[in-house]
Structures are given as C-alpha cells and as structure tokens.
Amino acid sequence: MTDILSAFAWLFDPVNWSGEDGIPNRLAQHIGYSALTLVIAAIIAIPIGLAIGHTRRFRGLAVGLSGALRAIPTLGLVVLLALSLSSVSLTIIPALIALTILAIPPVLAGAYAGVESVDPRTVDAARAMGMTEFQILRKVELPLGLPLLIGGLRSAALQVIATWTVAAILSVGGLGRYLFDGLPVRRYDEMLGGSILVVALALVVDGLFALTQRLVVPRGVTAGKVADVRTRDTGRSVGTARVSSDPAVSPEAP
Template identity: 60%
Template sequence: MNLFADAIAWLLDPANWGGPSGISARLLQHLAVSAVVLVIAAVIALPIGGLIGHTGRGKQLAVMVSGGLRALPTLGVLTLFGLWLGIGLRAPVLALVILAIPPLLAGAYAGFESVDRRTVDAARAMGMRETQIVGKVELPIGLPIVVGGIRSAALQVIATAMLAAYLADVGLGRFIFEGLKTRDYAQMLGASLLVILLALVVDGAFALLQRLVTPTGVRLARSARTGTEPARKRTPARRTITEGNPV
C-alpha cells in the first residue's frame, strides 16, 4: 500500500511533469509512436482485409498469417530487429507494426464479411460498380467492426509501446527502465498506472467512435433482435375429425 501511495505521490509531483524528459513529454512521445505504428499497420492490413472480405478469397491464409504473427513474442522480435537495425526507433516501430497487423486484418475482413450477401447482390443488380459497392454498401455497414479491430490494435500497441524505450529514449517505458536500474519502484508503478490510464482513455474514445459510425438502420436492427419478443398466442389443440368418426 505504501508503494502505491509513493507512486501516486510521484505522479502528483509537479517536478516530474516538466522538461524534455518529464511525464508530459514522455506521454506525447508514447502517443506519437503508437499513432505512427497504427497508421503504418492500417495502411498494410486494412486494404488486404477489405479485399479478402469483399471477394471471400484468401481468408484461410489471412487467418494463418494472423495467428502466426500473434504467436510471435514482441520482446524477442524487438531484440532481433535491434540487433539488425541498431539503436533507434526503427526496430520498435517494426516490432509494434507486426503486433498491430493481426487485429486490424481480422477486423477488416470480418467487417466486410458481415455484410449480408443479398444486400451486395442487390447493389450489383442495380448496376453499381465494385468500387461503389465497397464504398457505399460494405464499408458503411461493416465500419463498426473495422473500428473494433482498430480499437483492439490501439490497445495492444499502447500497452506494448513501453518496449520502445528498450532501444530508444522515448515513451513512458523510459520511466520503467530507469526505475528498474535505480530500484525506484514508485516511479515504475507510476509509469505503469499512466499507461493503464492512457489505454482506458483511448479505449473509451474508440468505443464512442464505434457507436457513432454504426448506421442507424444497423443499430435499430440490433435493438430489435435483442429486444423482448411478444409472446406468441397459443392456439388450442383441436381434435381432427375424420370421415369415419362420429360427430
């Protein structure tokens, strides 16, 4: 309990917030690295996932690749890239991009795949081109699931971006590595609490965005499905009268 109180005191100390190595600067660095990683991973994964969901081809390969990437230990990948690329941000960014691709890829093809094929066929019957079907039918309907994939990737990246400080002097992870060297456990716990709070804030923002991008018709349909259905009227059982039975 004393350690937790010391961590809160470290967070509330104004001296720890200012300067180029203060909490404010480290927090902005953490967000910047996470945003760059998400943008790079989204540029790679979202078009591929959308194409798989639209055409229905390559899903098994995408699942295998996503599963393989999920199984990779991020710290091991970071160490490997560090030995290859040296000290700096390139190795952490590449390792975090690999971490972010699976949820983005899964969210993209799941979002497009969730659109009813009868709706897509109706759009084709109306003469819409494939690009119009993607942009005006599949993407608006499947966007909540796509945003859900981005939300999952953002949480994983923010929580793991502390490892960027392993090879570069950036982010909130720097407080953890410095605290480990000096045995300043209050600083380590305080930095961990900041990462948790940051992840919760980002998760809440994406949850709100996910709700805002849900089309009204889809929201109403879900509400109708989850609502209570009216009780069915029971019809009394009637005996069947055949020709040979007396009236």
C-alpha cells in the same frame, strides 16, 4: 499500499511535470509512437482485409498469417531488429517495425470480418441495382462493416500502447522510460507511477474507440432494429386482440 501511495505522490509531484523527462513530454512521445504504428499498420492491413472480405478469397491464408504474426515474441523481435539495424541512426525504427507487425493481425481480421459480416442478400440487391464492385464495397459493405473494423483498430491500439512500454529497452522515449530508468536505481515509485500512466492511457483510448464504434453504426441499421421490434410488438397486440374478441375461443364462452 505504501508503494501505491508513493506512486501517486510521484505522479502529483510538480517536479515530474516539467523538462524533457517530464510526464507531459513522455506521454506525448508514447501517444505519437503508438499513433504512428497504428497508422502504418492500418495503411497496410485495411486494403488487404477489405479485398479479402469482398472477394471471399485467401481468407485461410490471411487467418494463418495473422496467427503466425501473433505468435512472434515482440520483445525478441525488437532486440533482433535492433541488432540487425544497428547502423540506422534512428533507434525508433526497429521498435516501429516490430510493433507494426504486432498491430497488423487484429486490424486485418477486423477489416475482412467486417466486410464478411454484411448480409449477402444486401450485396446481391446492390448488384441488381447496377452498382460496380467498388461501389458495393465503398457504399454498402464498408459502412455496414465499419464497427468491426474499428474493433480491430481498438484491439491493435491497446496492444501497441502496452508494447511500446517494453520497447523503451532500446532507449527510445515514451512512458516505458520510467520503468527502465527507475529499475537500476530502485525507484519503485517511478516505475509504478509510469505503469499507472500506461494503464490510464490504455483505458482512455479504449473508451474513445468504444464510443467511436457506437457512433459509426449506420442510422438505417439502428432504425431498422427499432422498426422491427415495434412491428413484432404490434403484431402480437393485434393477435391478442383477435383472440380475445373471438367468442369461439373466449374463456367466458359457454
């Protein structure tokens, strides 16, 4: 309990809210690194996932490749790339490559799963209307599969935010610096405070993605569900009225 109180005291200390090592600057760095990683992973994985989901080809290869990428130890890959790219002046490059590899599998899975989840009868109807394959993907499959695609981005974002904390071992910025800078001098309040900031950031980002998932659901889908429920309820009411008005089946009939 004392450690937690010390961590919150560190968080609310005005000294830690200014300067290069201040919380706003470290938080902005962490968000920037995470956003850049997610954008690169999305640029690579989303087109491939959409193509796989639309054509229904190479799904097994994509699943196997995603599983293999997930099995790679991220910290080991970060260190390996740092040693291999020691001549690169930007220390962010090894961590950026490693975390992009980490983010690709969930984004790829969300993209092809979203397209595959679309009812084949809907796709066949679009083809019967004369739509091209690209039009079907853009106007039918992508809008209907967008919630699952956002779900893949949501999962990748949480992994990236958490892992950029570990990537601070390469002396890059971000909230992970509070853990690696506080450990040698045993500043446990700083380490715990930095961890709280990472958790808070992850929760906020997760909430924003959850809200986005709800907002991107096409209105026609939700309207169709409501209409379907009302139709069922109306049908049941009509059926009950018919049964009760039929003297042959009425419980009061002799």
